[in-house]
Amino acid sequence: MADxxxxxxxxxxxxxxWAIQRRVIWALILREILTRYGRHNIGFLWxxxxxxxxxxxxxxxxxxxxAVHGSNLPIVAFAITGYSSVLLWRNMPSRCVGAIAPNLxxxxxxxxxxxxxxxxxxxxxxxGAGMSFVFLVLFFHFIGLLDLPEDVLQVAAGxxxxxxxxxxxxLFVGALSQxxxxxxxxxxxxxxxxxxxxxAAFLVDALPLEAQRYVLLLPMVHGVEFLREGYFGxxxxxxxxxxxxxxxxxxxxxxxxxxxxxxxxxxVPE
Amino acid sequence: xxxxxxxNKVYPTHSGPVHVLRNVDLTVxxxxxxxxxxxxxxxxxxxxxxxxxxxxxxxGLIERDMSVSWPLAFGGAFQGSLTGLxxxxxxxxxxxxEAEDKIPFVKExxxxxxxxxxxxxxxxxxxxxxxxxxxxxxxxxxxxLIDEIIAVGDARFHEKCNHELFVKRGDRAMIIVSHNARxxxxxxxxxxxxxxxxxxxAQSLDEAFSFYERETALAA
Numbered sequence: 001m002a003d004x005x006x007x008x009x010x011x012x013x014x015x016x017x018w019a020i021q022r023r024v025i026w027a028l029i030l031r032e033i034l035t036r037y038g039r040h041n042i043g044f045l046w047x048x049x050x051x052x053x054x055x056x057x058x059x060x061x062x063x064x065x066x067a068v069h070g071s072n073l074p075i076v077a078f079a080i081t082g083y084s085s086v087l088l089w090r091n092m093p094s095r096c097v098g099a100i101a102p103n104l105x106x107x108x109x110x111x112x113x114x115x116x117x118x119x120x121x122x123x124x125x126x127x128g129a130g131m132s133f134v135f136l137v138l139f140f141h142f143i144g145l146l147d148l149p150e151d152v153l154q155v156a157a158g159x160x161x162x163x164x165x166x167x168x169x170x171l172f173v174g175a176l177s178q179x180x181x182x183x184x185x186x187x188x189x190x191x192x193x194x195x196x197x198x199x200a201a202f203l204v205d206a207l208p209l210e211a212q213r214y215v216l217l218l219p220m221v222h223g224v225e226f227l228r229e230g231y232f233g234x235x236x237x238x239x240x241x242x243x244x245x246x247x248x249x250x251x252x253x254x255x256x257x258x259x260x261x262x263x264x265x266x267x268v269p270e
Numbered sequence: 271x272x273x274x275x276x277x278n279k280v281y282p283t284h285s286g287p288v289h290v291l292r293n294v295d296l297t298v299x300x301x302x303x304x305x306x307x308x309x310x311x312x313x314x315x316x317x318x319x320x321x322x323x324x325x326x327x328x329x330g331l332i333e334r335d336m337s338v339s340w341p342l343a344f345g346g347a348f349q350g351s352l353t354g355l356x357x358x359x360x361x362x363x364x365x366x367x368e369a370e371d372k373i374p375f376v377k378e379x380x381x382x383x384x385x386x387x388x389x390x391x392x393x394x395x396x397x398x399x400x401x402x403x404x405x406x407x408x409x410x411x412x413x414x415l416i417d418e419i420i421a422v423g424d425a426r427f428h429e430k431c432n433h434e435l436f437v438k439r440g441d442r443a444m445i446i447v448s449h450n451a452r453x454x455x456x457x458x459x460x461x462x463x464x465x466x467x468x469x470x471x472a473q474s475l476d477e478a479f480s481f482y483e484r485e486t487a488l489a490a
Contacts (some may be wrong), residue, residue: 020366027363034356035349105348108340109364110323268281269324 024111028120047124048131051087055136058083073203073232076145081231082200084133085224088159089166089198090191091129095121096174097184100263104270114263118174125170126163133159154230161242162223164249171256175263199224204239212239219248272298272321272338272413272443277330279316290316292467293330298443300336300412305454305475306447307482308464309489314447315341317464318415321445336412336443342403342435350391354382354401357390358408365409372408379434380404381427400427407434413443451479 037046059079066075096118106112140146149155177183195201199221204212215221222240229238279291290313298304308314318341319325320332348357358376362369377386380400382393390398414435436457447464448454454461454475461478463470465485472478 023366024364027360030363031349031352031356031360035351038351108319108322108324109361110338110340111364265326267325269319 020111021116024116025120025123028106028112028116029124032120032124047128048135051084051091051129051132052136054087055080055083055132073235074145076140077147077232080133080136080140080146081228082224084129084136085159085162085220085227086195086198086200087132088126088129088162089169089220089223090195092122092125092163092166092170093173093187094191095125096170097177097187099174100178100267104267107267107269114175114178114267115260118171118260122167122170125166130159130163149231150233151230155227156230158223158227158230161226161245161249162220165220165223165245165252168249168252168256171260172252175256175259178263178267194218194220197221203228203236205237216241219245271300271333271335272296272445273331273333274321275331277320277327277332279313279320279325280328289467291320291327291469294469296462296469296471298413298445301441301443302460303444303446303458305458305461305478306445306464306469307449307451307454307461307478308447309449309486312464313467314449314464315417317469318417318445318447322415334413337410339406339409339411339414341415341417342406348390348398348402351389353389354380354386354393357401358386358405361405362408367409376401376404376408379407379430403431403434411442413445414439416444416446418448451482455479 033044033047037044042049059076062079063075099117099121100114103117106117107114137146137148141148173183173187177187197215197218199215199218204215204221204225207215216239222242222245225238225240226242226245228236229240274294274296277291277294278289280287280289282288294317296304306314306317316325320327321334322338322341323332323334324340349360352360354376355373358372359369362372373386377383380386380397380403382397382401385393385397386401390401393401416435444457446454446458458475461472461475463472463478463482463485470478470481472481
């Protein structure tokens with residue numbers, strides 16, 4: 001039989017399965033970029049231009065309002081580290097909620113599974129938020145409004161923890177939303193209400209002790225605090241427990257994978 | 271070979287579970303063309319989706335040791351805001367095939383010309399169907415799954431499709447589901463009838479057709 005046909009054989013070895021997974025996810029990423037941003041004007045640059053505009057807007061508003069955030073940190077530095085973190089964990093679930101319904105037709109191709117559709121979107125969101133963060137830091141550093149991070153590795157680690165949190169949450173909420181429309185309805189207000197509590201707009205240290213206890217129940221607060229400690233070092237007193245956050249992340253990831261698997265077993269292509 | 275053993279499919283509905291397929295057994299050997307007859311709603315499309323692997327059975331075993339196509343004649347999975355060319359490239363990437371070599375064939379076969387570079391949402395349903403068929407012929411499989419008659423475009427284009435599928439790919443296995451007995455007779459060497467969720471394998475084409483006629487008369 002023709003060689004290309006053999007390549008599409010059905011029970012592939014692990015390495016072949018990995019190769020298929022990679023090319024499917026890559027194809028979905030390219031498709032997503034084209035459908036979301038098109039070929040017009042700056043095209044795929046919107047991927048990070050959009051989060052950059054958000055962060056810039058928030059930075060401008062906070063600066064103008066001389067927002068009280070309970071520290072001596074420059075407001076620009078505060079806004080960029082904070083709002084970039086919010087975009088990171090909040091946009092991933094938002095992109096995964098209801099992601100399968102418009103793509104049901106794709107599932108006619110056996111190798112395209114709901115998991116691949118989610119992963120493609122997660123990679124895009126993480127890349128967009130990450131590039132936006134890096135460019136903004138470099139830009140504000142260049143114009144003299146922002147110092148570079150004291151510990152780049154810790155910033156990267158904090159960023160990865162927040163990204164992991166976002167991915168676990170996205171898989172879980174995304175797959176759940178396929179079973180119940182209520183999840184989609186509830187996600188948006190939840191995400192909106194979590195924003196002011198997420199540690200983006202305050203330092204935990206500036207809160208009353210009682211409030212600290214409650215706010216530190218939220219896993220993403222630990223990631224933001226850890227990232228800020230990496231960025232500002234001795235200028236801040238950070239409160240975090242990375243083990244606690246990792247436990248949350250693991251739990252969300254497992255729940256997300258289980259829910260996605262359940263979805264894969266029952267989903268009916270268009 | 272494709273082998274189905276004791277395959278069941280149950281869909282949950284608001285009125286309770288619906289048993290769409292019951293204990294379906296089927297074996298398709300390499301190069302064999304089997305037709306599956308069934309009235310509307312008999313579960314033909316569900317069966318073909320299960321065979322393709324796009325959907326999983328509620329219980330039972332499905333084995334494939336040859337490559338199996340997606341259900342052809344299905345015009346969907348096109349992203350309307352993308353061009354015909356983008357959609358071709360997407361399918362090629364998924365199956366690991368170089369798209370650039372395939373463009374001339376798709377352009378020529380689909381007769382879309384310059385419209386290949388336009389968004390699919392601007393296509394007529396005929397143009398969409400022609401693109402879908404052309405793209406289906408770009409990836410090679412050992413077994414093609416054909417859902418309903420590929421009634422694409424005018425008679426001449428229909429003829430072109432038949433030639434591409436049944437003559438040029440005459441050595442491949444095919445599973446064709448249809449409610450049209452004539453179409454099955456024309457293209458298949460073996461037939462089965464899907465009725466009330468059960469698949470009845472017939473000894474001959476004629477036996478299948480008379481069974482199907484009785485079923486249809488019974489239902490009428």
